Amino acid sequence: MTSIKHVGVVGAGQMGRGITEVCARAGLHVTLCDVTEDRARAGLAGVADSLLRAEKRGALSSEERALALAGVTVGADLTRLSGADLVIEAAVEDGPAKTALFRRLDEVVADPAAVLASNTSSIPIARLAAATGRPEAVIGLHFFNPVPVMPLVEVIPSLRTSKDTEERVRAFATETLGKHTVVAADRAGFVVNSLLVPYLLAAVRMVASGTATAEDIDTGMTAGCAHPMGPLRLADLIGLDTVAAIGEALYEEHREPLYAPPPLLRRMVESGLLGRKSGQGFFSYRAA
Ligand SMILES: NC(=O)c1ccc[n+]([C@@H]2O[C@H](COP(=O)([O-])OP(=O)(O)OC[C@H]3O[C@@H](n4cnc5c(N)ncnc54)[C@H](O)[C@@H]3O)[C@@H](O)[C@H]2O)c1
Numbered sequence: 001m002t003s004i005k006h007v008g009v010v011g012a013g014q015m016g017r018g019i020t021e022v023c024a025r026a027g028l029h030v031t032l033c034d035v036t037e038d039r040a041r042a043g044l045a046g047v048a049d050s051l052l053r054a055e056k057r058g059a060l061s062s063e064e065r066a067l068a069l070a071g072v073t074v075g076a077d078l079t080r081l082s083g084a085d086l087v088i089e090a091a092v093e094d095g096p097a098k099t100a101l102f103r104r105l106d107e108v109v110a111d112p113a114a115v116l117a118s119n120t121s122s123i124p125i126a127r128l129a130a131a132t133g134r135p136e137a138v139i140g141l142h143f144f145n146p147v148p149v150m151p152l153v154e155v156i157p158s159l160r161t162s163k164d165t166e167e168r169v170r171a172f173a174t175e176t177l178g179k180h181t182v183v184a185a186d187r188a189g190f191v192v193n194s195l196l197v198p199y200l201l202a203a204v205r206m207v208a209s210g211t212a213t214a215e216d217i218d219t220g221m222t223a224g225c226a227h228p229m230g231p232l233r234l235a236d237l238i239g240l241d242t243v244a245a246i247g248e249a250l251y252e253e254h255r256e257p258l259y260a261p262p263p264l265l266r267r268m269v270e271s272g273l274l275g276r277k278s279g280q281g282f283f284s285y286r287a288a
Pocket residue numbers: 010011012013014015016033034035039090091092093094097101119120121122142143144145
């Protein structure tokens with residue numbers, strides 16, 4: 001077992017809520033922070049709803065749900081995290097905002113051995129570590145959405161992360177949270193997005209070039225490769241703006257054309273066709 005008992009989560013959006021839920025269900029004390037008390041409380045309400053749905057599915061008892069919820073406290077003041085053993089930052093994907101947050105976390109988290117982790121998808125861990133006085137204790141911990149469902153966590157040590165920090169967070173993710181981990185170097189995209197995003201972008205290029213319809217491209221991969229979902233429905237699910245943003249970050253880092261978002265994707269984003277969340281992407285999600 002790891003020595004991590006109190007986890008701080010910064011950012012109460014979809015990822016922060018999911019991370020809070022899995023930590024609370026593992027019996028940890030979780031402090032969830034956001035920029036305002038209202039946002040933090042909205043995050044807690046989201047966690048409570050998700051726990052209730054899990055209870056209705058029979059995944060946990062009402063006592064376990066109550067116990068998990070009782071372990072979560074929320075607020076806007078980061079000094080609440082002073083006693084944390086591990087902080088997982090899941091705030092907005094904005095470099096300067098995250099750097100400022102890491103500088104502040106380094107000030108408020110009292111134990112110098114406490115780990116400061118980021119759920120970033122594309123910002124270099126080295127840059128966040130450099131904002132702190134404890135680069136050896138800074139690491140990437142990249143969860144997948146929805147966190148309670150997806151088993152994978154990517155662990156991203158920077159060039160200055162200590163082996164001890166890496167081993168502590170791997171043990172935390174596997175033993176405490178029951179997740180699978182893979183270790184990836186501190187390069188934009190890590191393992192999964194580096195493989196997935198070029199594939200999604202290639203499917204968009206196929207639509208643009210008229211090789212096949214969106215329906216037939218997806219059927220090719222579901223019926224021909226046994227993928228549970230085709231690339232264009234998956235891109236719609238992730239959000240076409242998010243796919244484009246990750247492609248931009250990968251292209252910025254590697255300068256390889258396969259990562260560059262194609263013009264059709266950019267035009268769809270500019271037109272508000274963002275996929276499932278906007279009701280229309282490569283497919284329609286509006287009620288007929
Ligand atoms: N959405 C995904 O599928 C996914 C998957 C893996 C990783 N990520 C990463 O997780 C992080 C969060 O993504 P999300 O989808 O949950 O975003 P989101 O927009 O749902 O939530 C972000 C939250 O961060 C809060 N926030 C912004 N600045 C803050 C600050 N300074 N201090 C505290 N809270 C702050 C916002 O108020 C908001 O509640 C990003 O780094 C993203 O790249 C997202």
